[in-house]
Structures are given as structure tokens and as C-alpha cells.
Amino acid sequence: MNQEVIKFELYGLTLQEPMALAANWLMSIFCLYAFLKIRKGKDIDMLWWQRFFISFSIAAFLGGTGHLFFHYLGIPGKFPNWIFIIISGFCASFGMLVYYPNEFQKKKLGLFILVKGISFLILALLFRKFIFIAIDSILTYIIFCGIIARKIYNVGRTEMRFMYYGVLLCAPSVFIFFLKINLHRFLNKDDLSHLLMLGCLMFFYRSIKERLIKSNS
DSSP: OOOOOOEETTTTTEEEEEHHHHHHHHHHHHHHHHHHHHHOOOHHHHHHHHHHHHHHHHHHHHHHHHHHHHHHHHHHGGGGHHHHHHHHHHHOOOOOHHHOOOOHHHHHHHHHHHHHHHHHHHHHHHTOOOHHHHHHHHHHHHHIIIIHHHHHEEEEEGGHHHHHHHHHHHHHHHHHHHOOOBBBBTTTTHHHHHHHHHHHHHHHHHHHHHHHHHHHH
């Protein structure tokens, strides 16, 4: 099914994609809630995850407005969203590296995080294509919240299981996005991907919340 762009008029404005607005703002609200629930954590990993949730909240809010006002803003209206998606990926990656046991590999991975994120952001802005942001996000969450989370879980941090549960839940969104699977005009590939990402964020929060409880006990 081809993706239909839903347009509507409101107060004389030409707006579009109301479902993308709703899904993005649901993610934004949840991430703000998660940030508020863990904001008292003072450990370095908690600080990275606080930054992750607040930056993702901003990214999702801007994503919703970028879709809504696309008639006026065009592709450049989505640039702020793309920038904050990259920032949130930085935060999630460095948050996971706090637990990583090998200091030498940790430094290499830290450099990889920066080069990867900045390179894909530059490509996205130059070519005005979201595909580069999507690839960066896929690499970030599979490598750091999936593979590395599993490795950390294996050395005794049981709360990390929720990280890779979240990645597994969100994994189908890769195929939904690239294969352009649109189930309905009100549930297209973007909407489906956003809803799966919301579930993934809930698992991430569950993991960090359990980590915070353990650190305070």
C-alpha cells in the first residue's frame, strides 16, 4: 500500500500527518515522564540516561511539529528533530559504555560513537534525507542497547535484559520502514515505527529504573 499523506485545514492553516504528530508527542510525553522519574539519580550512567530521555523528548516533540507543518517548513523543518535524534543516540551509547568492562575498547567505542553520529548527521543535512538518521539510530540501538547490553547482562547486571528486550521489540520497525509497509492511511510505516519505538522506550526506562532502585538500596 502506498503511503498517503493526510492533509487537513485548521484555523486557516494547511496541516498534515496528524497520526505522526500524535505518535511523536506520545513518545515525547513518555520520555519527559521517564526523565522526571530518574532525575534524582546522581551516578554517571544516570546522568547520561537523563540526558537521553530529555533529548529524545525534545526530538519527538520537534518531530511531531515537523510533520504537522511540513507544508510550510518542508524538509528543513525536520532538521532540529534530526539533530536531537543524533544527540539522544550519543547519550544512550555513552550511557551504556559506563557499564562496559574493557577500558581500552571503551575508548575506541567512544570515538566510534562520535564519528558515526556526526558523519551521518552531516550526510543527512547535506542530502536532506532522513535515511542517514535512520541508519545511525539502527546502528546505535543494535550495537549499544542490544549487543553490548546483552554482554553486560552476562556479567551480572540483570536489569540490562530490558534493554535488549526493547531492541528486539523495535527491530521489526527496520523492515517496516525500509519495505514501506503501510497498513492503513492512519497507520502507515512511520506510525508503526513510532509505536514500536514507544514500546522500546518503555523497556529502556524499565531497565534504568531498576538500575536506580538497585543503586539506592
